[in-house]
Amino acid sequence: MPAAAPLSPLYPAGEVEGKAIFFASDLHAGAPSRAESISRERHFVRWLETHASEAAAFYLLGDLWDFWFEYKHAVPKGHVRLLAALTEVVEAGIPIFFQVGNHDLWLTGYLTGEIGLRLLPDPYLAEWQGQSFFLSHGHKIGPIRWIDRILYAGMENRWLQMLYRWIHPDIGLPLGRFFSGRSRIAHMPMDDIDLGEKEYTRIFVRSAQDKSPMDWYIFGHRHLAFVERIGRSYLVLLGDWIRRYTYFRFQMGRWGLYTFDLRGQSSLIMGAEQLPL
Numbered sequence: 403m404p405a406a407a408p409l410s411p412l413y414p415a416g417e418v419e420g421k422a423i424f425f426a427s428d429l430h431a432g433a434p435s436r437a438e439s440i441s442r443e444r445h446f447v448r449w450l451e452t453h454a455s456e457a458a459a460f461y462l463l464g465d466l467w468d469f470w471f472e473y474k475h476a477v478p479k480g481h482v483r484l485l486a487a488l489t490e491v492v493e494a495g496i497p498i499f500f501q502v503g504n505h506d507l508w509l510t511g512y513l514t515g516e517i518g519l520r521l522l523p524d525p526y527l528a529e530w531q532g533q534s535f536f537l538s539h540g541h542k543i544g545p546i547r548w549i550d551r552i553l554y555a556g557m558e559n560r561w562l563q564m565l566y567r568w569i570h571p572d573i574g575l576p577l578g579r580f581f582s583g584r585s586r587i588a589h590m591p592m593d594d595i596d597l598g599e600k601e602y603t604r605i606f607v608r609s610a611q612d613k614s615p616m617d618w619y620i621f622g623h624r625h626l627a628f629v630e631r632i633g634r635s636y637l638v639l640l641g642d643w644i645r646r647y648t649y650f651r652f653q654m655g656r657w658g659l660y661t662f663d664l665r666g667q668s669s670l671i672m673g674a675e676q677l678p679l
Contacts, residue, residue, distance in 0.1 A: 412530035413459045413497050421458035422653035423530065427539065427622025428642035429484075430505065432579065433468035436480045446643050447487040449662045457496050463622040463640060464503025464524070464539030469575075469582035472510040476571045485517055492518035501526065503539040503622060505582050508563055531654045533617045536610075540621035543606050596626060603639060607632045620650065629659050629672050 412423060429446050432439050450460070470478060492498055500519040502509065513519045525538040566574060607619050611633040620638040627641030627648040638659070641648030647662045648671065658673030 409529040412528045418458045422651050423459050425461045425650040427463040427640045428465045430468040443484045460498045463501045465505045467506040469579045470506035471508040471578050472512045477512050504541040536616040536619045540623035607637045
């Protein structure tokens, strides 16, 4: 049997003294409206600014926007504070890695070329400080409704994206926000329900235990926030920045799931000072 291919490194490849990597997802900027989204965007910006000095890198695992579609010469109006903060962090030498979600996958290069985000495939398998990581937004993990499979396939089809760009932005962007909002509202009842043994992320991690399990499986999408040991692995659900304001911090020998409250203070939800041997 051939040896398994080596994993890509998370950035930075080696240990950076006193630095940690941060994971977050599901800000859904722009929802339910631009005006109502501004306070949440400001809160997320405050989180970035607060932790930039201790960050080796930020990993944003999808649905940073509730709807994002890049035309050749136009992008969605608004989000000035958020885009400026992301740019400032990147220009300060702290990389921000971005994994698209099911609400913000229509990119042509603006976020990478202009803002400086580094795009990751989904899933992304990597290692850092002796630990292996499986990173995914999570919308294509586990059992997916047939209608969602069709929608995801359509949204990822480059020909359909090209055709959509023929729609004038004054029509195409509001139309996209409308359907994106409908999708978010349809899934909202599940945002507070832990499905227990039927939770598809748990099923996915359990199924991996008999193959080549990773140390960490980190997902967005579900809007639940918890860390759970499953066999040899940890399952991390990142929560959201709509109501929970949660993030995951990892540093050599220490990890934690935190909430960042409206006073700008971080509180530990669950965590460990030392990884078990």
